[in-house]
Amino acid sequence: MELFSNLALGFGVALSPLTLFLAVVGCFLGTIIGALPGLGPSNGVAILIPITFSLGLDATAALVLLTSVYYGAMYGGRISSILLNIPGDEPAMMTTLDGYPMAKNGRAGDALVISGVASFVGALLATLALALVAPYLARIAYKFGPAEYFALYALAFATLGGMASNNQAKAALASFIGLGIALIGLDNNSGFTRFTGGNLHLSDGVDFLVAIVGLFAVSEVFVFIETHGKSSAVGVKLGKVTVPWKDLWETRWTMLRSSAVGFIAGVLPGAGASLGSFMTYMMEKGIAGENGGFGSGAIKGVAAPEAGNNAAAGGALVPMLTLGVPGSGTTAVLLAVLMTLNITPGPTLFSDRPDVVWGLIASLLIANFVLLAMNVPMVKVFVKILMVPPAVLLPAVTMISFVGIYSLSGSYFDLVLMIAFGVMGYAFRKMDIPTVPVILGILLGYQMENNLRHAMTLSGGEWTYLFSSPIAAVLWIAAFLGFFAPVFLRRYLKKPQLIED
């Protein structure tokens, strides 16, 4: 079977000592990044990108390192959810609902083990599903012409914007601002420089890494200065960690169901891991009914969102790799990695660079076992790391961001631009304007314009061409629904707030 020969190729790449080493390092760093409140998968990967590039790693190695960090962060996010009642990252929010009550009842160790195993099940199944589904989607993607790609980008903005914000106008505005920033600089087709205001530094355009690190990492410092890094002392005692076999067996169907739902949520463009954990939690809560004890420390309430968000993390890689359209903030960051490495994700990636795709998938399979080992028997190590106070952590993140960007470009201008993006990220967060669409706009703006121009040149300027093929029409309808449906569903899909002590 083709799959096995592909996986054999992948393991050939993944089992080289360097790749294996990077996967382990990535898992370790990722779990730390996920566990620390204030650092999540998107900003964690963001600050590591420039450093990875200055190390001169090749494409496969860099991708393996950074996706291991991504997977690791998805595992690690649960640690602070359970012990501190502070989600280590956004998708781990649902885990606080039952994880923290469990910890308060003296079952912190059990909660960590169950959620760790659930993460493993979700991530492993999703990685296998990725290996099965992605090649098929890549084949469909060959049928995509410029009109379809343009519609696909519109869909990504629409669903991401629809899900990410409480106010559709703000999500749309964020997307347009991102696209506008992407247009700054030299236009490759015509050779004209656009919107630089005569500034020479801007003629190369705004580097998306500068924007990503600024919006995701530097802005975090401002947030912590404002809140003075409200206490993050470990609130509950963690005793001896044992494996609660009975509970694991009891939650087996929950884990499997949640993995499937989470994976599908992840594949949908714009939905991502947060939706995965939300949907699976709500689903299991519904199945368990009134007597399920959800919200007061139900084991299924810990297993479901963790299997869900880790499966969604794997699912989100499917559209990113096959279509070049990220499904979430973190996959947008990973797309930036690929683009900086001069790898164009999309169907051709599977035929031209099978070593990258299958090496990555094989590494992720290995990474899952490494992560299971780190997150269950060794979980106490990471609990210690939670003691790092924000007053040390956030300055460190800032300094790493500066050195990373500086070592990449060596320009003051980029550093100042990064600070400006940091201020913008802070202000946008205050105003409830989502920043992920801005990143998406900066990343996809060039492709989106190119596909539009190409489509118009092909059709001789006929606008209806954009909607003429069935695939494009379906994508446009999906985009429309994805953007406006949340307005009506919002009443029913209200996210539960953090429980107070």
Next chain:
Amino acid sequence: MKTDRIFGVVVILVALTFIVSAYNLPAGNVFDKLGPKAFPIIVGVGMILSAAMLVFKPDTEPDWPAIPTLLALALATVVLVGYAYALKPLGFLVPTAIAAAVLSYQISPKPMPAVLTGLGLSVGLFVIFKFALGLSLFALPRGLMG
């Protein structure tokens, strides 16, 4: 209310200059039907429409921090910009120690831990970047290194 309105108006003004600037670009030709001006105009119009929504239907006012905190944030920004410009001429160690200490003090206002954080991060990160990761950094001003 007020913030959204002001921001909306600012975005509209920026978008208008964006569109005007796009109008001065050449039109398309047979090989590139739209040319470099069409997409920017679409984006500019999109900005204006969504910003207008903000002006007409603003959300409730975000809870901006009080004046002292805003000043602290402004100070942090100034420190970061200063750090950006100091990194090359003054070497890594001294600017990093100062900037990290200031940020640390701003997050948790205790002088001694902040100073220790600054020193620790400066030396620790330098060792990691320079020797473990092999980035080219200069510890001290290059003039002093001879």
